[in-house]
Amino acid sequence: xxxxxxxxxxxxxxxxxxxxxxxxxxxxxxxxxxxxxxxxxxxxxxxxxxxxxxxxxxxxxxxxxxxxxxxxxxxxxxxxxxxxxxxxxxxxxxxxxxxxxxxxxxxxxxxxxxxxxxxxxxxxxxxxxxxxxxxxxxxxxxxxxxxxxxxxxxxxxxxxxxxxxxxxxxxxxxxxxxxxxxxxxxxxxxxxxxxxxxxxxxxxxxxxxxxxxxxxxxxxxxxxxxxxxxxxxxxxxxxxxxxxxxxxxxxxxxxxxxxxxxxxxxxxxxx
Numbered sequence: 001x002x003x004x005x006x007x008x009x010x011x012x013x014x015x016x017x018x019x020x021x022x023x024x025x026x027x028x029x030x031x032x033x034x035x036x037x038x039x040x041x042x043x044x045x046x047x048x049x050x051x052x053x054x055x056x057x058x059x060x061x062x063x064x065x066x067x068x069x070x071x072x073x074x075x076x077x078x079x080x081x082x083x084x085x086x087x088x089x090x091x092x093x094x095x096x097x098x099x100x101x102x103x104x105x106x107x108x109x110x111x112x113x114x115x116x117x118x119x120x121x122x123x124x125x126x127x128x129x130x131x132x133x134x135x136x137x138x139x140x141x142x143x144x145x146x147x148x149x150x151x152x153x154x155x156x157x158x159x160x161x162x163x164x165x166x167x168x169x170x171x172x173x174x175x176x177x178x179x180x181x182x183x184x185x186x187x188x189x190x191x192x193x194x195x196x197x198x199x200x201x202x203x204x205x206x207x208x209x210x211x212x213x214x215x216x217x218x219x220x221x222x223x224x225x226x227x228x229x230x231x232x233x234x235x236x237x238x239x240x241x242x243x244x245x246x247x248x249x250x251x252x253x254x255x256x257x258x259x260x261x262x263x264x265x266x267x268x269x270x271x
Contacts, residue, residue, distance in 0.1 A: 017053070017055070020058050023042050023043075023045050024043070024058070024061065024062065027039045027040075027065060028065065031065065031069065034216045034253045036069050036072060036073070036254065039069060043062050043069070044066075046058070047062045047063070047066070050062055056093055057089075057098070059089060060085075060086045060089040060095070060098055061098070063085050064082070064086045064101060064102065066082055067079040067080075067082035067086070067105060068105065070082065071105070071108070071109065072254075072255055073255070073256070074256040074257045076109050076112060079109060080106060080109050083102050083105050084106070086098065086101075086102045086105075090102060101138075103122045103123070103125050103126040103129075104122070104126045104138070104142060106122055107119040107122035107123045108145065111145070111148065112257075116152060116153065119149060120149050123145055123146045126142045127142045127143075130142055136173055137169075137173055137178070139169060140165075140166045140169035140170055140173070140175070140178055143162045143165050143166040143169070144163065144166045144178075144182060144185060146162055147162035148185065150162065151185075151188070151189065156189055156192065160186065163189070167179065167183075176209050177213060177215060177218070179209060180206045180209035180210055180215065180218055181218065183202045183203070183206040184202070184221060186202055187225065188225060191232065196229060196232065199229055200226070200233075203222060203226045203229065207223075207226070216252070216253060217249070217255070219249060220253070220255075220258065223242045223243070223246040223249070224242075224261065224262055224265065227239045227240075227241075227242035227262075227265060231265070236270075239269045240266070240269055243265050244266075246262045247262045247263070247266070
């Protein structure tokens with residue numbers, strides 16, 4: 001951990017590694033808070049130092065985090081181009097953990113474009129590396145994203161089985177963030193099956209974790225899903241309130257695709 005005073009001293013000494021590490025850490029904190037424009041500015045400074053000092057691992061990490069911001073902004077072509085740069089760097093360095101992250105992030109973009117066969121193939125490569133490295137956290141994320149593809153293909157029972165594996169790993173690791181995502185996705189399957197009260201109970205658990213951890217993006221997705229569930233349950237005032245909450249969060253975070261999803265749901269809810 002670096003204080004700003006420590007970093008100023010590192011700059012004076014010409015310790016580029018310390019400055020780059022501080023910039024990267026600050027950018028990740030800003031990302032977590034949803035302050036994406038500020039985070040991108042820090043990552044750009046980090047990138048410049050990595051290029052100057054020929055720090056290839058640091059450059060790969062910076063590109064990867066910039067790509068995640070571009071994904072959040074809906075600039076998917078630019079994000080994928082950066083993830084491809086990350087993949088090339090980590091293949092060159094033999095960085096297996098970095099490579100599996102790149103595969104997973106590329107797969108998410110392919111999923112968004114509906115290229116599900118290609119996305120699943122990358123998630124399977126990601127899964128194999130996670131098992132090779134004993135990376136349980138990465139494995140649970142891979143299971144969750146594979147489950148979303150299976151759900152899109154109508155293979156609902158298989159999808160729920162993977163979400164249950166994901167949930168078990170999150171509980172084992174104490175990953176509250178991963179657990180809320182799993183709850184939300186399982187609730188979506190229960191809603192498909194008409195088990196609306198069970199779905200609502202899981203969304204409530206998801207919501208509580210998002211509020212506890214101040215996960216703004218997660219809370220936006222949660223309220224969007226809960227709004228659709230309330231609409232299906234016939235609770236129109238609650239559906240409208242939750243949809244407007246989700247719209248406010250996604251507008252605050254500047255997430256255009258998600259804003260369009262919520263606006264479409266609001267139109268379906270009606271007056």
